[in-house]
Amino acid sequence: MGPQMELTWTPAPQHEADRIGATGAPLTDYMLHPPQAPGAQVGAPPALWPGCAASAPDPATEQAACGALEALITAALDP
């Protein structure tokens, strides 16, 4: 065991808490925004799954996927 390490309580900026929201999933957010090593590029997207490149948000992909999921929900639930 190494030397005792003191821990410091550091509140996160409000926008980070807002990102998760009142009922959001903190662990999902942690996976998407993992801790950065000191000195690392701030905001660099994490590699989420081996073989997939780390990716920044992609509006076109998001729009297409959301549209398809909305259509699936309609087909499943609409009277």
Place this chain on the structure above:
Amino acid sequence: MIAQATLEKYRALIDRLPGFVPPDALIRPGLPLVDDPEFLSPQALPPDPGRCAVIGVIDHAIPFAHRLLTTASGHSRVAAIWLQDAPAQDRRCDIAFGQELRGHAIDHYRLGTGARRGEAQVYRRFGVIDPARRGGVDLQRMASHGAAVTALAAGFAPGDPQGLDHPLIAVSLPDFSVADTSGSFSPLFIQAAVFYILARARALARALGQKLPVVINLSMGLTAGSLDGSALVTQLQDSVASQPDPLLGPVQFILPSGNSRQGRLRGTLAPGGTMQWHLPPDDRTPSALELWGPASPLPQPPLRLTLQRPGGSAIATQFGGPGLARLLDDTGHEAARLMLQTLPAGGDHWRQRLTLIVPPTRPAAPGAPTAPPGCWRITLCADSPGPCTIAVQRDDTLPGFRPGGRQSGLVAEGYRRRTPDGHWPEADPDNLPPGATAVRRNGTVNALATGQTQLRVGAAHGRGGQGLPPYGGLLEDGSPGDLLAPADRSANMPGLLVPASRGRALQRSSGTSLAAPRATRWLAMQLAAGADLTDRASIVAAASAQGHAGAPPVLADIGPLPWRDGL
């Protein structure tokens, strides 16, 4: 509303799909647009749609070309399957990623040339056997959770006409969703899978001109959570099961009761009480723990903890209300992240949830934040609301996947792994006070299976259901589930023989994941025979009335399986 809430909650994941989904599974604009109204080849259509019950399976690595999913003529009984991370080969208006296959399309390739093509050829054609694609568990491997579950739920000998009464609609979840056993990503894909099965079951019902009952098996599980049915996955299933659909008969969801009774993943922490949280070495994924406060009206004073990591000094949380904070060490590394939230708990009551997340104990790369393995000491401050439920999230590595998570667990004074005579304990003893600090076995049920309508199926030993295996999760009242089904030969011979991914090969497997699909199979047969089973109570009563003995009833003999299961 629940559907929209799901999209909102996981919009950040949808936003990052290229970071998860294999590049060739993303739907590209140049792919041919398909609007396919056909499901099954005529040889595989139910002869009497009025005596038909659809079986839905949501799992991983589902061998859709398996012989037990075919007719005597070799035609597929798979009405539709969504392979969520298979290479996209066409575009459909409601498929967001991966590939959808219909039974007639499988038949067209497998039987279209006159000579019957083998399973491996079919899988290669549709891109689910491809050594050049990324690792994980897929249909290259003989052992497969999806093969076992699907065969138990919906596998019939090709010559058995009963199989025609049970078209299969399935969803094969992606590697990246299943490999992360903590459920950080899987709820989005599970919800999408439920939408898909309902949408295709409705379309099949329209095509057959008949309202169809649907039984959906979800042999997946999580360990943390409130256990009050408020998770979106649970809410959606409750909502679907309790609201009649104009095109469908009863829709029932069947889930395993979980495998973590001895895992030390759930307990109670009283104000002033202390428990330790053991982080194993060589854990390559973050570990998470939740603390759930008592339900009460607002305002509530914030939950307060004192935390002490291995070899470190103690620090108290300093939340003034809901918020996010980090614990930084001397070097500026993030040693832990904490979030306090206040969630609705019914009526005017609310519950606080304090989530504690620590980095892997084995760093992903040099310099990456790392937690020291060992025991964190967690004390609920004497002036904090309490008692609290303390729950560790699942974090293990599934067989066949590359090494990833290693399960953390709770350590508390007075906890005994075995009884003095060497047996595995079942329910908590009656003399354990409800609010006392202790690791508990009651309440170790699968956290996805805590709704009002779902059937929770526990495991039993042998064909006669003699005794409970040590792993089976327990409901809050100590019961092992609503129904039981065999998943082990005996206490000394764990597991049963179930089909592997190809041919007549078998694998030995165990767990409540295998108990649930037996119940799915039984219930689908009852519904196809016209039984009026619309809720949990009527289903359990029907099982008892049919002579399935025990409380809860053990579905020991549900008719012959098309293989020797070794019980």
